Amino acid sequence: MTEQPAVRFDRVQVRYGAVTALDDFSLDVAAGETVALLGPSGSGKSTALKALAGFLTPSSGRVLLNGRDVTGLPPHRRGLGVVVQQYALFPHMTVAENVAFGLRARRSFSAKRVTDMLELVGLPGFGKRYPRELSGGQQQRVAIARALAIAPPVLLLDEPLSALDAQLRADLLEELRRLRDELPDVAMLYVTHDQTEALTLADRIAVMRDARLVDVDTAFDLYQQPPSSFTASFLGGANLLAGTVVSAGGLVRIGGVTLTASSADPLVEGADVRVAIRPHTLVVADDGLEATLTGLQWRGATFRLTCLVDGMAVHADVPSADGLPPVGSPIRLRLPATGAAVVAR
Numbered sequence: 001m002t003e004q005p006a007v008r009f010d011r012v013q014v015r016y017g018a019v020t021a022l023d024d025f026s027l028d029v030a031a032g033e034t035v036a037l038l039g040p041s042g043s044g045k046s047t048a049l050k051a052l053a054g055f056l057t058p059s060s061g062r063v064l065l066n067g068r069d070v071t072g073l074p075p076h077r078r079g080l081g082v083v084v085q086q087y088a089l090f091p092h093m094t095v096a097e098n099v100a101f102g103l104r105a106r107r108s109f110s111a112k113r114v115t116d117m118l119e120l121v122g123l124p125g126f127g128k129r130y131p132r133e134l135s136g137g138q139q140q141r142v143a144i145a146r147a148l149a150i151a152p153p154v155l156l157l158d159e160p161l162s163a164l165d166a167q168l169r170a171d172l173l174e175e176l177r178r179l180r181d182e183l184p185d186v187a188m189l190y191v192t193h194d195q196t197e198a199l200t201l202a203d204r205i206a207v208m209r210d211a212r213l214v215d216v217d218t219a220f221d222l223y224q225q226p227p228s229s230f231t232a233s234f235l236g237g238a239n240l241l242a243g244t245v246v247s248a249g250g251l252v253r254i255g256g257v258t259l260t261a262s263s264a265d266p267l268v269e270g271a272d273v274r275v276a277i278r279p280h281t282l283v284v285a286d287d288g289l290e291a292t293l294t295g296l297q298w299r300g301a302t303f304r305l306t307c308l309v310d311g312m313a314v315h316a317d318v319p320s321a322d323g324l325p326p327v328g329s330p331i332r333l334r335l336p337a338t339g340a341a342v343v344a345r
């Protein structure tokens with residue numbers, strides 16, 4: 001018998017009155033796999049997670065856990081771990097009581113389990129404190145310990161880092177990566193609109209837009225060979241340049257410049273295509289594509305140039321602004337020898 005996926009969304013639709021928040025949504029998450037639901041605000045990510053957790057009932061379709069249809073079950077009978085954006089700890093309970101909450105509800109309290117969970121999230125000895133005595137990052141660690149205490153087969157995380165400031169976010173992201181590696185049997189579904197979080201954590205990324213799943217693949221493949229223009233720009237902010245196929249072997253011409261581009265589909269000589277090119281792979285050089293520099297923005301480690309190429313805005317991230325012409329002047333952008341990808345229009 002083949003192994004059942006830990007999670008299966010089977011053509012799930014969720015409607016709020018006239019609004020379709022999730023449409024024909026199907027996705028499997030294997031045991032031990034981490035999948036990120038990535039998409040802009042309002043694309044239906046949280047709705048998918050709530051349908052799985054049991055916080056709402058789909059208008060149609062089914063959700064299955066390890067092969068079992070749980071569509072009609074209340075949340076507490078699904079046995080999932082859930083972590084949301086706002087820590088949602090019980091303020092009148094100590095850290096240890098918070099972590100023990102799910103265990104007590106199941107009549108399976110174990111002081112050792114509570115201690116182990118606090119150790120797992122890097123907070124040994126914090127059991128007697130109250131949530132108000134913790135930083136935001138520490139509170140979120142407690143929320144994760146509480147969710148994991150019942151040893152759920154599936155952990156759901158809905159934007160768990162978004163209430164934290166940048167440094168804490170980076171620390172906790174690192175911590176989540178470690179947890180993922182230390183819990184190889186737990187399937188994780190991670191909702192985020194942050195591509196860095198998705199790329200860092202996920203085995204696969206499911207890209208959502210307008211209530212629908214657009215693309216799903218390994219993080220690496222989605223980044224290297226985006227199947228759609230939407231994913232190319234949303235994941236890694238690729239430029240989409242108009243090009244013409246010079247040879248079916250992968251040569252493409254953009255402006256007067258010919259370069260090699262990968263493609264998931266066979267290329268047809270003479271066809272008009274769109275080519276995804278990442279901003280950090282463009283270089284300012286005399287032999288590049290003709291453009292006009294229209295904006296310059298300092299971003300700390302890099303400068304972001306905004307240029308116009310044939311009326312289209314193109315971004316380039318360069319390490320230094322030395323030697324750049326003034327904004328409004330002609331500039332030339334050298335296209336990368338490798339790494340460009342043809343995407344579906």
Ligand SMILES: Nc1ncnc2c1ncn2[C@@H]1O[C@H](COP(=O)(O)OP(=O)(O)OP(=O)(O)O)[C@@H](O)[C@H]1O
Pocket residue numbers: 016019020021022039040041042043044045046047048193
């Ligand atoms: N309770 C509700 N009543 C009516 N419409 C809702 C409700 N909850 C969500 N929606 C709508 O459903 C759509 C999807 O919302 P959802 O919260 O799933 O998006 P999201 O991708 O998680 O966005 P965000 O990143 O902003 O949380 C949106 O158009 C939203 O306005």
